[in-house]
Amino acid sequence: MLLSVFSRPLAPRLPTCRQTLALYFSKRSLATPAEPHDLADDSSSKKPRKSTTPLRRSASASLPIRTNPTPTRSSIQTVFTLCTAERYLLSRLRGAPALPPHAQKFHESWWIPRWGKDGKEGEIFVFGNGSFVCWGLEEDEAHRFGVEVIGRVPGFEVAPLKVPETEELEFVVDPTELRPAYHEKITRLQGDLIILGQAPPLNEITPPPTSTLPPTLFPPETLFARYALSQALSRSTALSALEVALDEYLSSMALLPHSLAKTGKPGMGRTALVKKLGELMKFRQGLNLNRENFSDVPDFYWTEPELEKYFISVSDALDVSIRTDSVNDKITYAAEAQSVLRQLLTEASTYPSFSFGTIFKFLFPQTSSHSMELVIIALIAVEVVIALIRDGPELWEIFTGRPVSHNERPEAHAERV
Known part of the structure; x- marks a missing residue:
């Protein structure tokens, strides 16, 4: 799948x-x-169908490895990915009682080299994007890890999903499997199958000595390759x-x-x-x-x-x-x-409560906000005209400094008499 x-x-x-x-x-x-x-x-x-993805279309490239196993090739196992939340707070995993003692921070993930029941153990990478990748674990064991470990760390899951999302690939361990036409034995993705072969050359990263690593289920020299593949799957x-x-x-x-x-x-x-x-x-x-x-x-x-x-x-x-x-x-x-x-x-929100706009909108509910703006502008213009008629003479006297004659202001003359 x-x-x-x-x-x-x-x-x-x-x-x-x-x-x-x-x-x-x-x-x-x-x-x-x-x-x-x-x-x-x-x-x-609504999701892409399996038959339309490049991985499924190129599945035939893995058929020679599947059908003609070499003496050094392991059985075909599952890489199962489970997303249970929008993101994880990885810092809260430190010291979690549900984690095995050899679990440790590994770049942008938590690495659990061995987890599971005897005979059903696998390797797990937990990423901050809300996903964890299980190498060698079946689906039911991956879900059990999510319940017994992830679900028991307080505040670890941010915005948990109602229904977890899953991905599934398969892999084999075979350090002697040759890459077709290249005669290489390096780790790679061939068709829809991951081959854990020989370790890839690294530039600046120095792999830790094997003696310092906890017991692992898979070749320690391909640890960084498994990490890179896991991060892509989790994304x-x-x-x-x-x-x-x-x-x-x-x-x-x-x-x-x-x-x-x-x-x-x-x-x-x-x-x-x-x-x-x-x-x-x-x-x-x-x-x-x-x-x-x-x-x-x-x-x-x-x-x-x-x-x-x-x-x-x-x-x-x-x-x-x-x-x-x-x-x-x-x-x-x-x-x-x-x-x-x-x-x-x-x-x-154009019409504030207890305003003329509210009353107008209540009386004329079909009026648009543009028409309402024009009405408000017209009302402001009317108010300006009324103010000029009422206070125009006083404003003229203030700005010009010329007293207004009695003929100009009969009401003022009547007041003085």
């Missing part, structure tokens, strides 16, 4: 914001069937969680155009609309602005091109870049729709 994913210009006679929003939604692809039950689709149907799984959350968000907004078309109202209050704006900003931030932003290669690989190749090979095989662009396009479209919603909120 590969992948289980998935200002308005001030111009006369402009249409009202409600009309604009209804028209906008009617022309875009977000418009959905009128019946709400049509929205209750399985979210998995893909975290992206899957974001894709599902965004699809749920778009579904929650899908009936908005129908409500506007039928009632002239968005069907939700001001507070709910503001919350929707906040959710959209959160998606954009999670995709592009956080430290784990799905777009850039981590700094760790800048000086290690061989490890970067591992990271990029898995990322490309799982369409991380393409999926990131797709999510960005959805967010951009949703942001365009939300700009119309912001215009609607501006219209709703």
Whole structure:
């Protein structure tokens, strides 16, 4: 199994914001069937299908290794990735009683060299993006680690997911397996199978001596390769969680155009609309602005091109870049729709409580904010004219210094008499 994913210009006679929003939604692809039950689709149907991903299409490249095992090749095992939250606070794992004593911080992850029951042990990398990668553990054991270790550390999970997201690959250990046409025995991703072969050459990183490492289940010389592959897998799984959350968000907004078309109202209050704006900003931030932003290669690989190749090979095989662009396009479209919603909120907040605008809007509910602005300008002009008629002579005397004659001010003469 590969992948289980998935200002308005001030111009006369402009249409009202409600009309604009209804028209906008009617022309875009977000418009959905009128019946709400049509929205209750399985979210998995919105994810990329296994048969369309590069990894599945290139699966034939791993068939020679699968069907013709060498004497030094291990059995085919599972690399299982589980995403349970938006992010983890890795610092809280330090000293956690549920962790084995040999667990340790390893660059941007926590590394557990051995975990599980006798005969079912595996290696685990826990990353800050809310995912952990299990080498050699089956799915049920990976879920058990999430419950017995991750779930028992207070405050470790930030924004836990309702349904965890998963990825699954397979790997073998074979230090003698040759890479076709290159006659290399290095660790690599071939088709849809990871081959843990010989250690890749490193530039600036000095691997720790084997004697200082805790007992491991897999060759210690491929530790950094497993880390790079695991980080790419964890990023893909975290992206899957974001894709599902965004699809749920778009579904929650899908009936908005129908409500506007039928009632002239968005069907939700001001507070709910503001919350929707906040959710959209959160998606954009999670995709592009956080430290784990799905777009850039981590700094760790800048000086290690061989490890970067591992990271990029898995990322490309799982369409991380393409999926990131797709999510960005959805967010951009949703942001365009939300700009119309912001215009609607501006219209709703134009009339302060207990003001002439409130009374006028109550008496004439179909009046747009633009018409309301023109009425207010006209009232201000009338008030200025009245003030000039009433106080004009006094202002003339103040600015010119010339006294006004009795003929000019009969009321003033009458006052002196």
